[in-house]
Amino acid sequence: MKRAMKMITASVLLAGAVYAADVNVTTNITSDTTWTSDNVYHMSGFITVVGATLTIEAGTVIKSAAGTGTDATALIISQTGNINAVGFRSAPIIFTAEADPMDGSWGPENGNAWGGLIILGNAPINSDRNKNSWTEGTTITDTVEGIPEFLPESSRVFGGTDPEDSSGTLSYVSIRFGGSELAQDAEINGLTLGGVGRGTQIDHIEVFANSDDSIEFFGGTVDLKYAVSAYGGDDGFDYDQGWEGRGQFWVYVGGPVANSKFSPDNGGEHDGETSFNAGRNLGGGTIYNATYVGNGEGGAALRIRDNAYAVYKNSIFTGWPTGIRIEADSGLRIPSNGETVSLMDITNNLWDFEVADLFHGDEDDTLGAGGTNLDDGEAFLADAGNNNTVEAALLSGISRAADGGFDPCPLSNSPALSNALAAYPEDDFFDEVAYQGAFSKNDNWLAGWTYLSQAGYLAPSSESSADLVNLSTRGFVDAGETVTVGFTVIGASKKLLIRAVGPKLADLGVPSPMADPQFTIYRTDYTQSPPAQIEIGVADDWDEENVAQFSATMAHVGAFPLEVTEFQGTSYDTVDTTSAAATGSLGEGVYTIQVSSQDGGAGEVLIEVYAVD
Known part of the structure; x- marks a missing residue:
């Protein structure tokens, strides 16, 4: 967990919501601005956030005008701008087309109805789209393909030298029906991430029916967790120009060919560099727990090229005519082709192919269900020690129509629940789970906040309606002592906000x-005798993490703020940077919170547990 506990989700959408006003947005945003959930925002043209922060409240709807080329509509967060768009499963933030009736009736054929969301950062990239040569030590920058040149550089340029750069926060954001054509063979991705740094937090993202790639990374170091690409017209997850981030719980759903603009391609298309530039990293992501469901007609689960490397572990690939395609310029990096270091690390995955053409390499060899017709170049994938299996995934339901039949959770007898797993990196990003793919047996985190849920693609949720709202206790803790509070989570995982408030109590x-x-959170492990306390995570100074996410979550649950502000008619003037807070999901079990003083002092402390959704 490490302060941010595991996040798993499900909930309800805004149908029939009542809004106070329609707000037209036609000019750039150059001062700090907040879009509130009681309005609908109507964008027209290329809107750039420059030298300012755009805050979007949970539950806000942003509609965008149709258009192509110079008349397209897109929201651009420049290198000097920030976006804090923090939604929740019960109140997602929705970007959609102006004409979207918002009743779930639109399908993939309605894509290409506006542009998309573009974020431009200051993290490194390894090459540019024009394949220029850059001398070692110079800072490589690039511009977004197709963005009109009449726009200032702030609306087009990305790339820099800061891998820790932050462009803000995106959480529970649904991007629908985008992909306007800017020029021939240049459409807008649903979410474009150009040189975005790992200081940016992005989780729970849906891109539905985008006519180009759903999510594309152009270099940078940003991480992405809980993301779904559904019914798009090109690739699901695309990275190039030296992206070196991490991903977990990625989902691709390939729908039928809707029209000439919607012919789904690859689940993951991964490129390394457009040109060699000395001293730059090749580029490649590390992805765990993907579930890529093809449409059975075209594309490959994975396509790797242009000197890219790829790490995929503990994942499920099903419904593809081709499993993995490694083109010659990346195949050279397979150790058996003369290299001594493996840059392809594809292990502990489940490949579900009834008619297997699993491996399409530079020599057109295939790996069928019997594992035959292999040469040395494919051994990194087929070797038994790599624990890749070709077998039925036994998922609960794979329907590509809006008939409630799509349920990507594994059945109780699925091998995804029992196959050998690759070890998880010891860091604060990856969640260690006991299954392959993006879903546990009974927790479909797509439910509630996505268009897939609203429009009836997903199987109905069986989540219980009973829920904890708030648990709190206050007491005095002596110097050097601790106080312990316990609680129990029953049934499905619950997203919680946990706080230990100190200085801010002065305002009360x-x-x-x-x-x-x-505080430290422990889970009781009753499989041991006697029962053991397993540390889940720790938390201390709340403002050292994602302040925007914490502030939005506190407001969402009705907790008094920790910032200096006014709340319910009362001024909260105490500067409090040292109270502790954590947010995330906890599965079924018995938990304890142990609170103490960081500096060994004494004092009153308020311990709170809120159910976020």
């Missing part, structure tokens, strides 16, 4: 608040 008239509280 509480004497002697604890100056610097911290």
